[in-house]
Amino acid sequence: MEDKIKxxxxxxxxxxxxxERQRSVYEMSVLDDLSLSEIADTLSISRQGVHDLLKRVxxxxxxxxAKLHLxxxxxxxxxxxxxxxxxxKGQADAHTMAEISRLSxxxxxxx
Amino acid sequence: MEDKIKxxxxxxxxxxxxxERQRSVYEMSVLDDLSLSEIADTLSISRQGVHDLLKRVxxxxxxxxAKLHLxxxxxxxxxxxxxxxxxxKGQADAHTMAEISRLSxxxxxxx
Numbered sequence: 001m002e003d004k005i006k007x008x009x010x011x012x013x014x015x016x017x018x019x020e021r022q023r024s025v026y027e028m029s030v031l032d033d034l035s036l037s038e039i040a041d042t043l044s045i046s047r048q049g050v051h052d053l054l055k056r057v058x059x060x061x062x063x064x065x066a067k068l069h070l071x072x073x074x075x076x077x078x079x080x081x082x083x084x085x086x087x088x089k090g091q092a093d094a095h096t097m098a099e100i101s102r103l104s105x106x107x108x109x110x111x
Numbered sequence: 112m113e114d115k116i117k118x119x120x121x122x123x124x125x126x127x128x129x130x131e132r133q134r135s136v137y138e139m140s141v142l143d144d145l146s147l148s149e150i151a152d153t154l155s156i157s158r159q160g161v162h163d164l165l166k167r168v169x170x171x172x173x174x175x176x177a178k179l180h181l182x183x184x185x186x187x188x189x190x191x192x193x194x195x196x197x198x199x200k201g202q203a204d205a206h207t208m209a210e211i212s213r214l215s216x217x218x219x220x221x222x
Contacts, residue, residue: 064128081218096203
């Protein structure tokens, strides 16, 4: 599950750096959930060709992340912000405020 | 000021996508604060050559941002997290908690 979320984030973050063809193959596969054969028919290329294109997309997205680490950074921030958001549903006391302060300081270090 | 911060962020975010030569020219200029002539001497190229390299770096960083908008996103998040952090220094009451809840929800939409 975590992997699927991460793969989606990778595409959200770096998808615009791919070529238009790469983006459309990725979207047919992951967003529209088409099979390799269906994509192959649509693009008039072989099933193997689609497979190779998708592998290259994954590889490129991973490569951008290996260089920039932005998805990792944003996922850490997201998890801390979710914790803050949860805390606001509890008691409004000094202990809660101290914990929110700690978490928000952590995020600012990450940013 | 805002511009200078943004330029630094652009480099922090996307610098790894530049070539090694582009990075070293950028760092000599912006981080080490060397003049065009000093950089030109170091690299044994013309002052104009350094100028062109720096322009191309700025252009490329702007181009990445135009595609990915990650610095903009990140600056918005940062500003909301700073507000949350400030709020934790005030009263621990329902009003403060509601405001922190609102801000953290805003961030989660952005993420």
